[in-house]
Amino acid sequence: MAIQKPSHTLAKIHTKALHTNRIHILFALSFTVFINTLSFAQIKDGDVKSIEIPKSEDLETVSPPTKTEDTIVIPKEELTTIIESDSTKTDSTKTKPALLQGTVSYTAQDYNTFNRKEQKMYLYNEAKVNYLDMEITAGTIVIDYSKNLIYAGRVKDTAGEFAQRPVFKQGENIVEPDSIIFNFKNKKAIIFNSNTEQQGMKIRSERSKKENDSVYFLNKMRITTAESEEDPEYYFMIDKAKLVPNKKIVASTAQMFIYDVPTPIIVPFAFFPLSKKQTSGVIFPSFGEQNDRGYFLQNGGYYFAISDYLDLAVLGDYYTNGSYGLRIENNYKKRYKYNGRFGFRYENIINSERGFPDYAKSTIYNLRWSHSQDTKSNPNSRFSASVNLGSSNYYQQSQNQVNTASFLNNTLASSVSYSKTFEGEPQINMSLTATHSQNTQTEEINLTLPTLQASVGRVYPFAPKVGSKKGIIQNINLQYSVRAENRIQTTDSLFFKSEMFDDAKIGMRHSIPVTTNFKLFNYFSLSANANFDETWTLNTINRYYDSENSETVTEDITGFDSYRTYNFGASLGTTIYGQFNFEKEGQDKKIKAIRHVMRPSISYNVNPAFDRYYDSYEVTDINGETLREDEYSRFEGGLYGAPNKTYSSSIGLSLSNNIEAKVRDKDSTQTEPKKITILNNLNFSTSYNLAGDSLRFSPVRMSGGTQLFDNKMNVNFGATLDPYALDNNNNKVDEFNINNGGSLFRLTSANLTLGYSLNSKGNERKSNTSERSRNETLDSGGRDDDLFGRSQDFADQRYLDEDDDKEEEMGDLYNYGIPWSLRLAYAVNYSNSQRQNEISSHSLMFSGDIEISPKWSIGASSGYDFKNQGFSYTQLRFARDLLSWRMNFSWIPFSDRSSWNFFIGIKSSILKDLKYEKRLQPDQQL
Structure with a gap:
């Protein structure tokens, strides 16, 4: 049944066909509506504060009332009534606001009973009432139209135990009390022995008052996060509190109980955040003691929830001997775009106390940055970063617990790169990278700021426009690549200082490889290659002998210079398959067969001598007589070193093996044998230098x-x-x-x-x-x-x-x-x-x-x-x-x-x- 504004309820009445007492029931309904209209017109706005609260026992033990001459019992299976408001168009006369802002619908398992004299509707057994976004389910519900109130309580089952506890739902908030009184006009309520859950926190209150949709006042409140609400292992008992659902709880004096035993943990007031979103707030530190630094507070600070994509945590450590530390932790993420983490850590460490012989003071720092880009955001360009740099002894001296697993690190490494692909024919790839490598034992640091690499895709100048490539000519291909670097080698003490750039080396190398491959006798694959390299450098040397000081002097020269090299090579390889079967017809052996795959190859490489890039200087005695002549290359001080001076012609031999076995599967339902790997790989390699005068064979690896x-x-x-x-x-x-x-x-x-x-x-x-x-x-x-x-x-x-x-x-x-x-x-x-x-x-x-x-x-x-x-x-x-x-x-x-x-x-x-x-x-x- 649905009841709306009663001011025009006589305009339309729709009734379904009734099988018994049609005239009497219709007359009773009309009379009831008429009485309702008169009653509501005389009711003033009520409030929960002025309502008469029935006894708790009456709410919990409502029994089916006996029939009286003023009571009409309407079985729900015999009647469904819909009462609608007048559909007549509104005139210019200003109307009063509706008494009810929406429909009130209700159902019950046993019966719905309306008492005309009391203006009350009684619902019994699995009763349910809906009004706007509010829903109440209970064992018994009483709707008092004269006071705009809804009473809900429990009922007793056959064993005499209370059952069908009321459940009050409004939006996302759910309250499970023993009984409840709700004013459906001003939406205020009084709740007895309520149970609710907010963000994992279970709340129980003896008496609660619902002021509006967003404020609850609670009395004798108990909160806990234990799984068991009836027997929690701990809880906080609070006299009075204010609850704002999904936002906060502001409470008065709170005392902690462990298994119903009060503890001396008492606070004069308490605040519990309940927000679903990340919020800013204080991060409480942990404390401890160190014999050489005293007592300390560690990892305390403040968390800033900047946005849904970005946050920031500022943490600090403090020791009573004066040592302190600072940590900045930042996370950022944008879905389908990128994500990353940034962190900076600084520590001022003081050992012992001033005046003692073991007193020492030092500062250490560490910078970390990790960034990755979603491949789908931009398939043709990509930016990534993995940075870990700082003091070489940071992880060895830091006392923070989060650095425990990094105590044995000997190397710090970083890489920041950007790559771009230019689609077309041929395709062009470019990347720009900055790298950092730091040895924490020797404190040596190697940097490349930056490294530029670019390449053009392979070009087949003699390939047909359609069809596959065949033969040695059609498979000829070439490509172009370039690599440029600015390499810096420094130490930990000069890092981030201008002196670190004094010994920087800059160079560029252009490479044009030409290759081809084809089948030979159907079983062999033959490939040939020729490589041409041109190297540019801005760092060369000049070397001479100083006879007055009897020493060799090397001068660094800054300026553009270049050299060109080339080499040739060819390789021949094939693949040999062999299988040994253990199983014969009619047998079912555990090992079925062993399969052996060999890939032998032979290669030949020629590296010419480029002695034209070498000069000589004379070593003389004090009389000016020449003792010897020493050779050097002015490119020895360059980024890529000097070209090869010695001619080499070598043959390389290699053999790779892969051994697998087929065995009977333990699963009898499998019809095929199981394949297992005996050796993933077994490789042998060596070479022979045809141009060498001694030790021509290289070790076998x-x-x-x-x-x-x-x-x-x-x-x-x-x-x-x-x-x-x-x-x-x-x-x-x-x-x-x-x-x-x-x-x-x-x-x-x-x-x-x-x-x-x-x-x-x-x-x-x-x-x-x-x-x-x-x-x-x-x-x-x-x-x-x-x-x-x-x-x-x-x-x-x-x-x-x-x-x-x-x-x-x-x-x-x-x-x-x-x-x-x-x-x-x-x-x-x-x-x-x-x-x-x-x-x-x-x-x-x-x-x-x-x-x-x-x-x-x-x-x-x-x-x-x-x-x-x-x-x-x-x-x-x-x-x-x-x-x-x-x-x-x-x-x-x-x-x-x-x-x-x-x-x-x-x-x-x-x-x-x-x-x-x-x-x-x-x-x-x-």
């Missing part, structure tokens, strides 16, 4: 790789075999080792690396390291895994482990299926170039996590150096899930950065600042 255990383990190996012998001084001589009483080849070096990653699921190789922690390590120049430790900031939930979805609860059998993950990296290198016969390096790194119970997990990252017999940088991690809380402990037991960090706090991002964190760096002497 061997490399290979494979995957084992269902591709979970990567194995790579290599070795160098030298055919020449050593003399008594361990120098290589022009004599074959086999002729000197040795073997055919002398093993000079070898290496083996293994990488193994597995977990309890058996088929996933992904670590549970969070994306934020992984990005922090990669931006710092570290590894993609956590073998060197994991970047952590327990107060920042972005650094926490990613929660794996549990397929099922293990229950009592949890110990039979404990989730775990393990990552291993093994490396060994052997050296014997001068009979040292030693293992130059031998180490094993490992990292793993294990969930010993549904709430407990431990992890570790460490390694062992077998050569030096000691453990490498080690980090131990412990985590405990405390339902609504989390507890973390990280420990670095030894090294110069030995420390521990304890954290306990609430998981919810709204209350993340409610935490306790303790960090401590032990005495270095201990």
